[in-house]
Amino acid sequence: MSLKAHPLLRDWLRRDGDRLQIRTGKVDIGQRISSALVQIVRDELHLPSDRIALAPVTTADSPDEGITSGSNSVEQSGHAIRCAAATLRRALIAAAVDRSGGDPEDWTLDDGLLRRPGSNDPLDLLDLMDSIDADLAVDPKVAKLTARDTAPSAPMLGLAEMVRGTFTFVHDLDAPGMLHARVIRPPHAHARLRSIPEDEISALDDKGLRLVRDGSFLAVAGPREWPVIRAAERLARACDWDAPDFPNIDVFEKLTRDNASTRLPVDKGQPLEEPVPDPPDAPDYTARFEKPYLMHAALGPSAAMAVWDGETLDIKTHSQGIYPLRISISDSFGLSEDKVVLTHVPGSGCYGHNGADDAAFEAALVARAIPDTPILLKWTRAEEHGWEPFAPAMAVEVAATLEQGRVASWSAEAFSDTHRGRPRPGPNRVGPSRLVSNRHLADPIPAQPGTPNMNREGGMHRNLDPIYTFAERRLVKNLVTGLPHRTSALRCLGAVANVFALESSMDDLAIAAGEDPIAYRLAQLDDPRAIAVLETLRDRIADLSATAEGQGRGIAYAQYKNAMTRVGLCIDVTVTDLAEVKLDRAVMVADAGRVVDLAGLIAQLEGGVIQGASWALCEEVQWDRDGVTSLDWDSYPVLRFDNLPTMDVHVLDQPTERPLGAGEASPGPTVAAIANAVHDAMGMRLRRLPFTADAIMQAAANA
Amino acid sequence: MSLTLRINGAEVAVTSEPDTPLIYVLRDELGLKGAKLGCGLEQCGACMVLVDGEAVPSCVSPADTFGGKEITTVEGLADDPTGARVQAAFVSHTAAQCGYCTAGLVVAVTALLQRNPDADTKTVKDALAPNICRCGSHPRVLRAVEEAKA
Incomplete structure (x- = not known):
């Protein structure tokens, strides 16, 4: 896809002085794609890393590769750049033959030089490179994935600066004449501004602060950050808001067939515009699994810098999708796209569509009101928690019929609001409508209900299709709209709830069949690489001691999108007397195809276990009729260092197989393995996340 | 009112209002942007600095409460043997993902190892519990701490 849109060598690789410049449209969000891309070029061209540079990712110059999401970067940008580097290598050798003779196979590349025997x-x-045709097309066939002894680990770009505190995040930008800005938010998404007391406005003037107002969008800007923060807090308290009750409902009661705006069957991961088949008559096993609204909850609140010079908007943003965002921002302002330039500058890890895009638009709103002035706008912690688009709450209902303990037919229905809330352009100005502040302007662009994601393995039906060899399957997605919160993409999308449901059920069914959980799964898998993952996991845990009283061991397996990285997991937990789940150990085996950057891959897999464990044990968005109440790290707790398992990650490198996306492969199986471990420890099946001490005590009381 | 603070071994006169939380003095007035604002509530550790050898959040306490104390920011840690060892260990174990929590963690680990060079794993985990990392770099941070102990 990336190569089709950008077919030329110079789209991806150029000479920049004494360095080879890599040009990508994918951005680094802490997943280390930049380090992986440098490693791919090193692999092909044997060029030292200090002679490789990455061009800034900007709509002014970079290849448009859409959104950095879905664990696609290695498979899209990585593939394109590998092909470009291999094309360049072949062209360089041809040029060397032209210049200095010999045959192509005589020439080798090493340390930035081309050599052949017999030539000094x-x-x-x-x-x-200067002698190569400037319009040379990338040949997608020339790159060869060759066998090798060990997988490389790429040096992590920016790490030395991070530990010294000198790495520049968008929050750290500075510019002459720059103003800091803060937004004053309504009490909740449906509240609107009635009025601002006159004396508050004059008090801002007296302090040399600027007030920007457009309808209910309100911001303060000034030269020093702390006075701006103080003024924004004061103004938020002083303003008169029209705040109707926020819908205080039990979302799980709404996630039903009757409330679905669209019901679609799914076949092999593909939603179909066809009638939904009837549910099975007399299933042997039924269960419903639930996942609450979750936050991305980035550690760094969203931020952006914008300047409007009267003609062009220049925006620095940590958005994952600068090209789609450019279209939605230019549409919002009625500007042509070439008058809006977005450049990626790192923020903190985002794990999906968080407040980054909104902050970029809001910085631009302030910049338009205060021309020729760089505006650095930052969200507060409470804004990040309360105003980011959440991952939708989700329910999954499963039913199975069995033959000799094994699954003969499987039915799974997913229920969820949309996972697709990014400001992508579309009909009815849907892109701008997804920028939250557009909903609050004097001339608003209101929110629109979500429409079904019809992409293969997209949205709520990601990993809805079981990876096992069940003979019959009935899969349905139920889109439920009109729910309380704005929702969008969080790491793994529907795969969290779907893998939780499938793998918890497999655990129940294995126990009912009296079989070992790994053996039960192996008997219903036919993919040799899946089997290898689980057999390796079985070997790696063979010598672990049996769990003691109060401890439990859980197994789970999944292949992300049924097409990407395969992960087998074993997690040991202890459930304490206070009903707290303590993570003792995680043993993981993964197959991500050809490993590009082993250290980076393991980091992503381990990080996924920790985020998945945090979802399983801690995280749940809460709200009442006054709005979201999870507004800080006390009211939205996350997993911390004091509940960390020992981690053993084993990667099955497949040097001659295509590299596979891995960033979202481990959280789903982690949630399921913890559920299964808790069941093993307590004999109780928990079917709603998170497994807090309160939830466990409640379940024990009801048992 | 003028306020003098001792930061990274030097006396610095600052002009911010004395009730300004330390982090805004460091970042906006002095250009020391290593400390990151994560919450402004002393809940996440991203803004930690060393104050008389202890890792403390800088996002709430006013600058004038730091008078007479020795403040070391992440930028000043390389001059301390423990700090330099911790920074090197974070690099050799790639103990970061997005890096937003990293400076606070480097400060917290330095404070811990200065106080307790042989801290066992449980002590390390408990000592780092105030620091949130959302990317899940924890296992590599713990490996870096092991290396920095030696």
């Missing part, structure tokens, strides 16, 4: 005159790779 090595050629510089970058110098030779």
Whole structure:
């Protein structure tokens, strides 16, 4: 896909002085894609890393690769850049033959030089690049995935600066004449501004602060950050808001067939515009699993810098999708796209569509009101928690019929609001309508209900299709709209609830069949690489001691989107006397195809276990009729260092197989493995996340 | 009112209002942007600095409460043998993902190892519990701490 849109070598690789410049449209959000792309070029061209540079990712210059999401970056940008580097290598060798003779196979690349035996005159790779046809097309067939002994680990770009505190995040930007800005939010999403007391407005003037107002969008800007923060807090308290009750409902009661705006069957991961088949008559097993609204809850509140010079908007943003965001921002302002330039500057890890895009638009709103002035706008912690688009609450209902203990037919229905709330352009100005502040302007662009995601393995039906060899399957997605919160994409989308449901059920069914959980799964898998993952996991946990009283061991397996990285997991927990789940150990085996960057891959897999464990044990958005009440780290607790398992990650490198996306492969199985471990420890099946001490005590009381 | 603070071994006169939380003095007035604002509520540890050898959040306490104390920011840690060792260990174990929590963690680990160079794993985990990391770099941070102990 990336190569189709950008077919030329110079779209991806260029000479920049004494360095080879990599040009990508994918952005680094802490997943280390930049380090992986440098490693891919090193692999192909044997160029030292200090002679490789990454171009800034900007709509002014970079290849448009859409959104950095879905664990697609290695498979899209990585593939394109590998093909480009291999094309360049072949062209360089041809140029070397032209210049200095020999046959192509005589030439080798090493340390930025091309050499051949019998010649004492090595050629510089970058110098030779100048002689290559400027319009050379990338040949997608030339890259070969060759066998090798060990997988490489790429040095992490920016790490030295991070530990010294000198790495620049968008929050750290500075510019002459820059103003800091803060938004004053309504009490909740449906509240609107009635009035601002006159004396508050004059008090701002007296302090040299600027007030920006458009309808209910309100911001303060000034030269020093702390006075701006203080003024914004004061103004929020002083303003008169029209705040109707926020819908205080039990979302799980709404996630039903009767409330679905659309019901679609799903076949092999693909939603179909067809009638939904009837549910099974007399299933042997039924269960409903539930996941609450979750937050991305980035550690750094969203931020952006914007300047409007009367003609062009220049925006620095940590958005995952600068190109789609550019279209939605230019549409919002009625500007042509070439008058809006977005450049990616790192923020903190985001794990999906958080407040980054909104902050970029809001910085631009303030910049438009205060021209020729760089505006650095930051969200507060309470804004990040209360105003980011959440991952939708979700329910999954499963039913199975069995033959000799094994699954003969499987039915699974997913219920959820949309996972697709990014400001992508579309009909009826849907892109701008998804920028939250557009809903609050004097001339608002109101929110629109979600429409079904019809992409294969997209949205709520991601991993709805079981990976096992069940003979019959009936899969349905139920889109439920009109729910309380704005929702969008969080790491793994529907795969969290779907893998939780499937793998908890497999655990129940294995126990009912009297079989070992790994053996039960192996008997219903036919993918040799899945089998290898689970057999390796079985070997790696074979010598672990049996769990003691109060401890439990849980197994789970999943292949992300049924097409990407395969993960087998074993998690040991202890349930304490206070009903707290303590994580003792995680043993993981993964197959991500050809490993590009082993350290980066393991980091993503381990990080996924920790985020998945945090969802399983801690996280749940809460609200009441006054709005969201999870507004800080006390009211929205997350997993911390004091509940961390020992971690053993084993990667099955497949050097001659396609590299597979891995960033979202481990959280789903983690949630399920913890559920299964808790069941093993307590004999209780918990079917609603999170498994807090309160939830466990409640379940024990009801048992 | 003028306020003098001792930061990274030097006396610095600051002009911010004395009730300004320390982090805004460091970042906005002095250009020391290593400490990150994560919450402004002393709940996440991203803004930690060393104050008389202890890792403390800088996002709430007013600057004038730090008078007469020795403040070391992440930028000043390389001059301390423990700090330099911790920074090197974070690099060799790639103990970061997005890096937003990293500076606070480097400060917290330095304070811990200065006080307790042989801290066992449970002590380390408890000592780092005030620091949130959302990317899940924890296992590598713990490996870096092991290396920095030696």
